[in-house]
Amino acid sequence: MSDTAIQPAALWSPQILMEERPCGTVIVRQAAPLEPYPPRMNDRLLHWAAEAPDRIWMAQRDGDGWATVTYAEAARAVAAIAQGLLDRGLSQDRPLLILSGNSIAHALMALAAQHVGIPSAAIAPAYALVSTDYGKLRDIAGQLTPGMIFAEDATPFAPAIEAVFGPEVPVASVTGTLPGRDCVTLAELRATPVTEAVDAAFQAVGPDTVAKFLFTSGTTGSPKAVIQTQRMLCSNQEMIVDCYAFLRQRPPVVVDWAPWNHTASGNKVFNLVLYNGGTYYIDDGKPTPKGIAATIRNLREISPSWYFNVPVGYQMLLDAMETDDQLRRTFFRHLSMMMYAGAGMSQPVWDRLTAVADQMVPGGVLLATGFGSTETGPFALMCTERQDQAGNLGVPARGVVLKLVPQGDKLEARVKSPSVTPGYWRNEKLTAEAFDEEGFYRFGDALRFAAPGDPERGFIFDGRLAENFKLDTGTWVAVGPLRAAFTNDLRGLASDVVIAGENRASLAALVVPDWSALRALAGEDLEGAALLAHPRVRDRAAQMLADHARRATGSSTRVTRMMFLEDPLEFDRGEVTDKGSINQRAVLRHRDELVQALYNDDPRVILPAQTGGE
Missing domain, CATH: 3.40.50.980 (Rossmann fold)
Structure with missing residues (x-):
């Protein structure tokens, strides 16, 4: 149990309003307006320099100290x-x-x-x-x-x-x-x-002054310079502190590795600390097999009050926490909330993480995610209701109007708020294409109600519209939800998957392996192709594939074959960002020879175990 008892984190209690238009469009927002916010972010720097001049704003490793x-x-x-x-x-x-x-x-x-x-x-x-x-x-x-x-x-x-x-x-x-x-x-x-x-x-x-530019990852072409105004940054932080009300009670302590060239950390986390007079410990580690050691070292010393990581980072921390008592105690000592983003969290990681939190903190610690983009500040939707599984994106923040527009059998998500970008720098064409006729920013993503017709229960990601494709039968495949479900069904063998099968009769997957899990399964210190070909690895994957196939509801949700990726995804080709999120289309485009091999008699292909059938 935690060394110091902490009170349950104070969070918002939003009242949600919904309007349904005759055309099928749905409008969702909070009843309460957004509270006032400063005209520029550096007002907060000057405020805290006067109010708490000796408080540490930022720290980074310097040998054995900070x-x-x-x-x-x-x-x-x-x-x-x-x-x-x-x-x-x-x-x-x-x-x-x-x-x-x-x-x-x-x-x-x-x-x-x-x-x-x-x-x-x-x-x-x-x-x-x-x-x-x-x-x-x-x-x-x-x-x-x-x-x-x-x-x-x-x-x-x-x-x-x-x-x-x-x-x-x-x-x-x-x-x-x-x-x-x-x-x-x-x-x-x-x-x-x-x-x-x-x-x-x-x-x-002033509010319209350009504070910075953040570039999209460029996975679908040249990186785009997204304008970030002072109004965007300041209004977004007021939305955040309204949601994470505990930030007003105690200045946050953050230990964060995520790069500042991304909106998640460069905007949200960086300014969350500055806005609320907190302390930012720069984590010199990363959620990689080599980089996680530095993160563990830092988290054994510094207790965060709010913590962010990608799912694979939490998975690596959990592996260490199982044998490191000090890491568990220090990490949970003052923790009010854990947030994940950047990829879907598998159910095994969710279950392990919530179980450890429940063990260490009376009542547990909220584990949650939200929804937003570089163009939205990023904070737009957030889930603060305890969940049994990952994936609920929550409800719109104060000041955010969520618009759900029917696109076939999907609902495309669009938002309008003071934290939405005015556009792309020196690119009027892209700017015009990004907004609809009412001035709502188009995410290009679909959402669905977590509970049909009840916006207070939150929303679930329902796929990136540009990633979805049809089988040769004309059946649409919702790629985003299927990627999350299939990664889940592989029960820890994969950190992510890419779904193939456009204009084919059945679905297949290229699987990004969790190498440490595969080595533990094989019981041998193997690498690369030798590990992927190990009988115990292939047999377990075949059984997981068969179990998945039995649970599938049809051809659009059933992966029939898979292949582990031996070579890492490449940044230069736009397959993966430096934050670790995968671009489905780029992987399929650059690894077409592997997609072809999936549908041939390549020995690397894994089929469902015979006990499961196809």
């Missing part, structure tokens, strides 16, 4: 860096481009830019460090025309910078220089004398 910055120190640094950026002519049309990952230096640069109306854009480091052709980085540079590049250590980014950016674009860094290019260190920027220009620029920042 390097920290207080709110007062952050406010002083932001003003000086902002002056340095103004002196170098940065503006909305010449924004700050950030190439390196999460760090205190990154955070100070981003806040300094937005303090004086200069947008920043954090880019996935892989675009510069993993990519070999820099194609997406070139697209981004062309869209933004940056006035400065920040890379914490300039040296590893030098090849990408020299290949993509003209010599007139200066570079800011903590360490490393680029010969022949104008370079400035963060220390020099922090030493800039502050003039009245900083306060004048800050006062000119």
